[in-house]
Amino acid sequence: MRIPYLGVLLVVFSISVFPAFGQENTDDTEPKEKLHKDVEKAYDAYDAQEYTLAIELLKTALGEVRGRDDKSTVLFKIAESYRNINDYKNAENYYLKAVKLGYKDPIAQLHYADMLKAQGEYEEAIVAYQDFKQENPTDRRAEIGIESTKKAIEWMDSPSRYQVDLMKDLNSTGYDFSPSYAGKRADDNEIIFTSTREESVGKKEDGWTGGSFMDIYVSSAERKEKGRRGRGASTDEDELVSPASLKWSTPKLLDEEIVNTKSHEGSAVFDSRRKELYLTRCLVEKDKKFGCGIYISEKLGVNWKEPEQVIIGTDTSANVGQPALSPDDSRLYFVSDEFNTKGVHDIFMTTFDRRAKIWKTPTNLGSKVNTDREEYYPFISGDGQYLYWASNGLPGMGGLDIFRIKLGEDGMPAPNAEAENLEYPINTSFDDFGLVFQGTKDEVGFLSSNRKGSKNDDIYGVVKTPLVFELEGVVTSSKTGLPIPQATVKLDGSNGTSVVVNADKDGYYIFDKDKIDADVQYTLTFEKAKFLTNTGNTTTIGVDLSAFEYIPSANQFLHKLQVNKALDPIEEPIVLPNVFFDLAKWDLRPEARAALDSVVPIMKNNPTIVIELRSHTDYRGDNKSNDVLSQHRADTCVSYLVSKGIAADRMVARGMGETEPFNIQEGYKGYGAGQLEEGNRLTEAYIKRLPPEKQEVANQVNRRTDFKVLRDDYVPAAGPVDQDAVDPKDIIADKNSGVNNALLVIFTS
Incomplete structure (x- = not known):
């Protein structure tokens, strides 16, 4: 705390012409005529702020004074002198000696705590500040010392970027x-x-x-x-x-x-x-x-x-x-x-x-x-x-x-x-x-x-220290879970940047720190032939420093972003989630609208595909009524997507009735996962062998809507469709919907 020294320096020693400049008020000195000559000489050096000389003279004077008050005064002045030349350890020792000897001004206890703090002995400093507070409960400096010392401990544990x-x-x-x-x-x-x-x-x-x-x-x-x-x-x-x-x-x-x-x-x-x-x-x-x-x-x-x-x-x-x-x-x-x-x-x-x-x-x-x-x-x-x-x-x-x-x-x-x-x-x-x-x-x-x-x-x-980002991930097949080699990944930033990389043989891709900037919103586009194009998002905006790892060898803070993405193979039907209908009806419920909304970005991200929207029923009811009901439901789904701006000639509605029971594939994670054994097709015979509670689950799994890519060479025959044809109030968004979560479209009949 070489405070007065700094003041002297104003940057330079100005205070030495002003004896009280930068000093605590310690009016504890006896009249000079009563002092021993060695003590008087020491006090003169101290008052003149000749601290290096004063320390030597004060130590000599310590042997010439009698009484606790006089000795504690000399000890305090020695401590002050050490403090002013930045020798915190010796200052700490002499402040403590002065306190123990009963120095009458509580400032000695406060400075003792300050010296502990100045040496980074934070836990001991808190105890010393608490001792000062106990004797001086109204002095704000105690509370400031305690709280700032606690803060110092926190800051040491979580350094800034500098x-x-x-x-x-x-x-x-x-x-x-x-x-x-x-x-x-x-x-x-x-x-x-x-x-x-x-x-x-x-x-x-x-x-x-x-x-x-x-x-x-x-x-x-x-x-x-x-x-x-x-x-x-x-x-x-x-x-x-x-x-x-x-x-x-x-x-x-x-x-x-x-x-x-x-x-x-x-x-x-x-x-x-x-x-x-x-x-x-x-x-x-x-x-x-x-x-x-x-x-x-x-x-x-x-x-x-x-x-x-x-x-x-x-x-x-x-x-x-x-x-x-x-x-x-x-x-x-x-x-x-x-x-x-x-x-x-x-x-x-x-x-x-x-x-x-x-x-x-x-x-x-x-x-x-x-x-x-x-x-x-x-x-x-x-x-x-x-x-x-x-x-x-x-x-x-x-x-x-x-x-x-x-x-x-x-x-x-x-x-x-x-x-x-x-x-x-x-x-x-x-x-x-x-x-x-x-x-x-x-x-x-x-x-x-x-x-x-x-x-x-x-x-x-x-x-x-720079904050740097890396973005990595793995591109896989939603059907098999296996990596897709050489998938193309495009990165577009809100700052106008655009970069493309190819995944390796294991489906792994990376955008290194030279391609990722701070405070940018990013959109990723994943493409591979015979797979539906998919997108993802990530951001480098507002990332807290605690999320970064300091890399000493590179002198940087690194935060790794990760976006893994599963692509749907176009040859496999893709089950839509949560398309619910009331019993024997084909009117879209709010949940169904939200689920069908997930098809819109798929169609926009893949502008050359034509799909078949297919609705299924369970085995209950006669075949003819199930065929008619499922066709109406498929037609309703297509009509809704047309209202959302998807061209009608890109979709075919098909009622499947009960003709295509669902197959529980390995790794199935949709509705009823864990209750139905993998590798089985949910035929009428299989379902009737299940316990009653599982029979209803299996029937619900069969009552699904999916879509299948018919071809990927579509060329628009007319201008764009009005995408504002439907009142936005009619759309209920479902943040959890998406084609990759493998949830079933469930009907009530």
Whole structure:
């Protein structure tokens, strides 16, 4: 939680000139005249925020103080010092010692819980927050700590799509952070960032960090390696490439005289033309530290113009830093502890008055962004839609977390917008901040973090792992269940794409990830000679991330879609489901209409076939009456299909009477399946040998309607039939109907 350190850096150490900047209010120090000289010296270093020195002196002072109150105060200050230099383990130990010794301010217990959380010890942190809540039941920070820690556990178990990789070419043993894009916009292969590495112009040791002063460095990507499939920021044909997979040049100072000086420089951003540089500078003269300000410079050839301070409002001495610009450069966002700041540091926005040539009095971004703690490192997305920033005052995983919020047309948070935590692995239990994205999309970028694996603050490459789809299936015969070799499968997408593949000898087909896109509705058409063409549907719209499998070797999330399809052989009669008639009648019931509706797409998908619609009866009743009844029913079915737009000359109605008892084939799954033995024909003699309850089942199976393909060379003789001839209200859809479910058409007589 190097929070005050970050504040000091505003990006750079501004708080060191303001003793209370970024500190908890711990008014627990005795008057200086009563202190032992070693204790006074230690307290002076602590108050001056010289934390690396303060730790050493405070440990010495611990032996010079007497009494539980005094000792617990020193222990607390040691813990605070460790917290400010990001040594969470030692901070945790000293907070606990202070609590056990009876430190009077409950903030020690809260910070103890924070340190556990910052190390990813989430279960222990929850217990510590609960202890704090028990002693301070009205303090909301306890409940926020508990709930956000539970969320952190969930986010760790279900990572987001982002991949975060250490930028080994850029980082040093010092602090490296706050990257920003530089160079030509068309390439986006150059960045600037802030660093305390040894090459810095400011050679003096910073008392807070123990390292060099901050300067701005630049590095360029020298070589692109092949990335994984996806769309990049420049064109739709580009591939998404993690910055960490590129080769970057050895970082060098942006400038050694004009931009970078013996003071602190850092957290810089270019305007939209990549011509003018806005940077944070914190002046240091003769060991005296002054406030931070935003400065603007411009590169002219190989030289830089002397930076000029950006005056915001009328306050020429305002302590400000960490600039960010809207895509059109009309709005400047920054961090400050002034301008009626609500918390320790807030984010503000100001617009440029072109007539007066000044930046107007800034506006606080409000409670949706700013909290009673710290907010840092604003960044505006390339399309101007979102503000990204870091905060430790909103529910997060520990330390600073990165958030985003939707912006309105005025550049302020939109009325109904809420802060979104970017979750793991963008965020961790450590400090995560300074996120920037390339171009107008949130796909490729950089962030800063002191997470596990970092030396101090390090820069990480960010890439949004692609969601890829594959579609596969097997084409089989509805009669035998066997695969249909070399079946043709056509895939048509709602985005206008169309692809055709052939199934292999086992009926297996696949459309790989290069042929399937996200957010598309797909229709499949299955064809094979001597089989009826069939269709299927699938979609890549709204597929939850949990449905994907992460494939480490390919660096992608993969979701496999599957559509298996059975095709009906044209030489076999196809039983229609649920065509019911009342006793001795041939009027279509609603169920029968819905079942016959399933024939319509078959006829449309197979425009060259002519079918025979056949109605059957059971053996009961005389042959002549059964023949007449079945013919009327077949005629009724044909008439209904004509009303649905199927040409009359493509159908022949035939009443079968009781002449063709049904044969229970192997694998039969229709009406009565499991009650009637496979391999038997339902003749009158066979049925009469069955138990009474099975006799009725067998008779119902025989009372069926089916259709048989007579030929497949039909050529229309006239124009299309009016498909609106029937009132849609007369049609009752049955979502479970279809020719492949092998249900019988059952009659009551």
